[in-house]
Amino acid sequence: MGQIIIHEVGLRDGLQMEKQTVPTEKKIEWADALIAAGVDILQLGSFVHPTKVPQMADTDALFRHYQEPGRRPANVILAGLVLNEKGLERGMACGVDMFCMGVSASETHSRKNTGMSIAEATERIIAMGKQTVAFGKRAQVSVQSAFGCGFEGYVPPERVLGIVRKFLDAGLKNISLADTAGHATPEAVEQLFGAIHRLDPSAECTCHFHNTYALGIANCRAAMNAGVQYFESSIAGLGGCPHTKVAGGNVCTEDFVHYLHRIGIRADIHLDRLLETASSVAQYFARDLPGMVYKSGPIPTPAPVH
């Protein structure tokens, strides 16, 4: 198993689901805490039209904040989600290190989100990915709805692998499979990531799971077994829809890190800082968030000796 890399997406995938807009100063406070905790990649926001997703209106400002000298350690990668060339342009102008972009493996989802077919969207994302690399930046290309779709249900693995093959052929090796609808099972995770590894052992794989059906960390563990190194997760398990009772947020960062610490991995990440941040986020939204360990407290380490 390679090094496990934590890619925190709460400020993007988490906050975009919230009705309540978070002030830029609050986002910076949480981002600073997450950086101090030692997350490897921090996704600060997405470059979408501010009238469409008002929660993301300050994405450029956030990146510009971290362009100032001394505002962040050199070893954190700041990532941003882009949907189109305009976003890429904005992100280049404000200092994004890593551009995340994706295609849905569901025709319905693709057309609803982008107005394009899968084939059209794939072509466009590949062009954007190549441009990103040409700019000297990191490009992460993802397949959304890779394990099933809320509209279409079953998504054939061959369709996902067809898109992945096109990414790899274009030299885009940082491949993410996103389980937008929460349909993944550990079995499907091992199958799909195993297939990508056979397609190209040099692919760098990222997984992005939602805990909608209680399989979030089980899927992460399956991904670890399948050689995935990059794990997208949200502080406090943000990312569910706050207007329903469904707590289908992203895999919770601090719960996942708590697990990693239990098995002796990534002891360099400061769990206490993550737990403080999760509590701060939950307090801000004034509701219980899906994370477990910020409520229970961690298992004491080192273990008490009898």
Next chain:
Amino acid sequence: MGQIIIHEVGLRDGLQMEKQTVPTEKKIEWADALIAAGVDILQLGSFVHPTKVPQMADTDALFRHYQEPGRRPANVILAGLVLNEKGLERGMACGVDMFCMGVSASETHSRKNTGMSIAEATERIIAMGKQTVAFGKRAQVSVQSAFGCGFEGYVPPERVLGIVRKFLDAGLKNISLADTAGHATPEAVEQLFGAIHRLDPSAECTCHFHNTYALGIANCRAAMNAGVQYFESSIAGLGGCPHTKVAGGNVCTEDFVHYLHRIGIRADIHLDRLLETASSVAQYFARDLPGMVYKSGPIPTPAPVH
């Protein structure tokens, strides 16, 4: 992988954690629904002193209810938890099919719970197990705090395996490892159950996990991989402490069955009945319970076709 057996413990491990006592009629309504849903083993309650755990005061009455002709199908096993010889006597008198009994692998936990050392408690449980078998009934012998202890922290696997070896030597082959404190990780689960399988390939293993630190189903999947066949779980994820915000209940039955259905296992269990029952339990306690799928609804099966 062998057949997966669902052992529902919500009426015992779930309700004993609740302050609010559930009337016998309500318990029967839920038990009937769980039987109709097709759970394999149904733990109706524990034989403890009613002043100690008032929620379990009607355990004998519940078993007697199901002694009446026509009140249950032949293929469900009714189980009860016993702590001592008195409980065994009560259970024999009211028609228990399967007696569950256990020893803690933590000295502190053992002394707090039973006033006995691990060695003394093991001897006693083995005697009770043998008596159960002599009566022609099923005996399940468990090691509690098998993966760690809330008081002591780390519990050495060798200590757990020492107790298990004594059980096996006494001819008691239905071995349960209970993760009372929720400390298990998939890695520890594979290690311990793997070791039991090497000690005695004919052992029939049961697992009992709490989701305190978000690893419940990840641990179940590790147990499946390690050849465990019997899975204890609670409807709606009951079993956490309702007086704190910690949702550390048992693995949720309907969430686990939803996962099994996704991978083509135990399609004979009626998920819809389980979901109805979970909703009924949550409604009764008038609060959100940890189960996810009763809130989100299941993923439609068969998958919609595009």
